[in-house]
Amino acid sequence: MAKLHYYIIFLFLITSSSCTSKSERLLRTREKVVQHEVKKRPFIQQENYYVSKVIDGDTFWVQNSRADKFKIRLIGIDAPESRNVFYKKKQPYGKESKEYLTNLIDKQYLRLEFDVDSLDQYGRTLAYAYLENNEMVNELLLKTGNAQILTITPNIKFEEKFIMAQRFAREQALGLWGLELSE
Template identity: 35%
Template structure:
């Protein structure tokens, strides 16, 4: 019977492997910690500015009662980016909604493959406002865009227009595409206020 051969592990190799593992874990912890800290700071910024605007009457409210004669009630089930959401309607069907009159920076731009400046912040603010919440959606003139998404103004249950709030806090710019121009002037005014205050996309370099 051949004697059993036991291979001894190199202590230096074990130590080196352990050090590499610990360093990897440390880097991951730093990255996650930095992300969470940045995320928390963003949310605090969203809430502080939004609360200030709401308290001083600087947000746009629905000009009619939120009822089924003018609006459709829905629930936001996911966020695509700063200006696109997915909703569940009363009949339990789902639909993609593109906010009318605004444009936000893209996440993972198709050509560049990277986030555009303020793209993640716009998406995060949009999520903070509407994700998993009931909203009211309102049609203008055109029903859908070329991608088949419903074109709508979206309102929170307290009547605040989300399209306007995104521009007013500097996370979107105005994008007018006729014939959907019912709130063009109000959205333009929101953009000028955000620009004058140097918010978000309009922050001085």
């Protein structure tokens, strides 16, 4: 009986020591993942980002102070396509939408704000962009009719503001909302 008792204690010590090492390894792995995520997203909300190139009416490239480049996709909006890319086809008012965004932000500094999800399915960084005068670019595109609402959960922080901006553009028949009247 004493041998069985020592055997049970021995098994307990072996399994408890292996559990401790497993939990320690798990903690170390989690710490590494968190550190990697912090390194992967070197965005600082107070930093200004230089716009180096506009792709279309809702996507552009920025560069930070360390010369890292990132592709930004504006949250909560969808601009018409300005060119044929993969399965997406050029759409009416796409060229005008890109031109408006280019005139608004190209070669300018922007402040970026992020929401819950930081990346989209294509690896682009999702953001709200602000001009130096604190006007939100996303909202301006909606208000001028150069984009329409495309809110995707969980990035819905400014959904109500965007609804009001789009409603204004539709009522005034601005941008792409004027196409229906002219055709």
